[in-house]
Amino acid sequence: MTEHALVTVRLKEPMVAGKNPRADSRQDSHDHVPGSVLRGALAAVWLREHGTAINTSPEFERIFEGEGSFGPLHYASSKPVPLSMLTHKYEPTFSCKQLWWDRARDEKESHCPVQKCASPLEESKGQPYGKVPSVDRTMVALSTDGVALDGSLYSQRAVQDGLLLRGWVHGDAVRALYPEGTAVDSLLLGSRRSLRGEATVEVDTEAIPEPVELYGDDLVLRLTSPGAFVDEFGMPSATPDPEELSEQLDVSEVEIIDSWTRWEEAGGWHAASGLPKPVERVVAAGSTYRVKCAEPPTETARRRLMARGIGLRRREGFGALYRCEPPWGISAFTGHAAALRAHPELVSRFRARLEEIRLDNADDSRFDDALRSTEYDERIHQAIQAVLTVKDAEIYEQILRYMEQNR
Numbered sequence: 001m002t003e004h005a006l007v008t009v010r011l012k013e014p015m016v017a018g019k020n021p022r023a024d025s026r027q028d029s030h031d032h033v034p035g036s037v038l039r040g041a042l043a044a045v046w047l048r049e050h051g052t053a054i055n056t057s058p059e060f061e062r063i064f065e066g067e068g069s070f071g072p073l074h075y076a077s078s079k080p081v082p083l084s085m086l087t088h089k090y091e092p093t094f095s096c097k098q099l100w101w102d103r104a105r106d107e108k109e110s111h112c113p114v115q116k117c118a119s120p121l122e123e124s125k126g127q128p129y130g131k132v133p134s135v136d137r138t139m140v141a142l143s144t145d146g147v148a149l150d151g152s153l154y155s156q157r158a159v160q161d162g163l164l165l166r167g168w169v170h171g172d173a174v175r176a177l178y179p180e181g182t183a184v185d186s187l188l189l190g191s192r193r194s195l196r197g198e199a200t201v202e203v204d205t206e207a208i209p210e211p212v213e214l215y216g217d218d219l220v221l222r223l224t225s226p227g228a229f230v231d232e233f234g235m236p237s238a239t240p241d242p243e244e245l246s247e248q249l250d251v252s253e254v255e256i257i258d259s260w261t262r263w264e265e266a267g268g269w270h271a272a273s274g275l276p277k278p279v280e281r282v283v284a285a286g287s288t289y290r291v292k293c294a295e296p297p298t299e300t301a302r303r304r305l306m307a308r309g310i311g312l313r314r315r316e317g318f319g320a321l322y323r324c325e326p327p328w329g330i331s332a333f334t335g336h337a338a339a340l341r342a343h344p345e346l347v348s349r350f351r352a353r354l355e356e357i358r359l360d361n362a363d364d365s366r367f368d369d370a371l372r373s374t375e376y377d378e379r380i381h382q383a384i385q386a387v388l389t390v391k392d393a394e395i396y397e398q399i400l401r402y403m404e405q406n407r
């Protein structure tokens with residue numbers, strides 16, 4: 001088994017992953033696949049293939065109840081805006097160069113410096129990056145015994161089918177992806193009996209995680225799922241354990257010098273006993289830490305930490321990490337977009353790509369011929385490449401509208 005694996009799922013059906021795994025009536029649902037849902041879906045395959053007796057075997061316990069990590073599966077717009085970010089309070093203008101400012105990197109503006117805009121900035125609440133592709137599904141409300149309640153039809157938001165979602169599995173948990181020796185290729189995701197959430201699965205053991213961010217000797221760690229930490233007395237802590245970090249990063253000493261966090265409560269479901277777990281205080285997804293290291297950790301250690309995550313309950317998807325840089329405003333692209341206006345045949349290809357970007361599934365190969373073609377000069381080649389770097393559907397759509405103006 002490799003130390004980590006990148007898991008990519010494509011939803012074949014809409015998925016509802018409830019935030020409270022117990023109640024099956026109206027409730028909030030997740031806009032991504034939490035690590036606990038991935039783990040539950042994999043455990044179900046194991047129990048189906050090997051019989052329920054396997055859940056008391058030492059191997060099953062090591063894989064599903066051990067030190068491994070089942071990270072959440074996200075697409076670009078479902079990741080949280082880090083709590084360290086300052087964002088535009090009002091809609092950014094076409095002239096804005098930057099959309100967010102990162103206090104974890106000492107950016108402390110109070111207003112957007114572009115005069116035309118001058119929007120005050122506000123602190124991120126950890127909301128998703130962008131619009132979440134979703135569909136409304138009509139559901140039948142169930143009692144806590146799982147019996148349909150008469151006349152209790154209601155509509156609930158489900159994550160849209162067609163989406164690609166990705167995340168990391170680390171350590172002993174990697175074995176979970178191989179219920180019969182070969183990698184699992186489909187799963188039923190989600191916590192609703194009335195929606196199946198069928199998905200195809202790709203397991204990539206060659207993929208290399210990005211390293212966590214390093215600025216000089218300081219790391220910036222950002223949580224893409226809630227984090228569960230305790231202090232030396234076992235009480236909930238808002239910050240990770242420096243000893244865990246120094247051990248995992250292989251540096252002699254680390255100190256958490258700044259943090260942007262928010263408390264929330266997390267329940268859970270203990271599969272083996274069939275009982276709910278006590279509610280715990282955890283820090284919210286998007287929580288961010290600036291960590292001083294006695295010496296800069298190696299790139300290998302930073303990549304390993306990215307796939308592993310930090311803190312407790314990593315097997316339930318807690319403590320997963322991601323990288324995030326403030327996105328550029330559309331003004332960074334208007335020069336390129338203006339050049340492309342003269343080529344409506346390219347603009348229509350960019351238009352066709354919009355829906356794919358929304359599903360985090362863009363096929364950029366449709367530009368291969370144009371990028372090789374001598375029909376277009378170097379300036380156009382660069383403009384195509386610049387617009388292809390945009391992964392945020394809302395900014396992409398603004399650029400598209402700019403290209404489609406005044407042709």
Ligand SMILES: [Zn+2]
Pocket residue numbers: 088092093096097112113114117118119
């Ligand atoms: Zn602005």
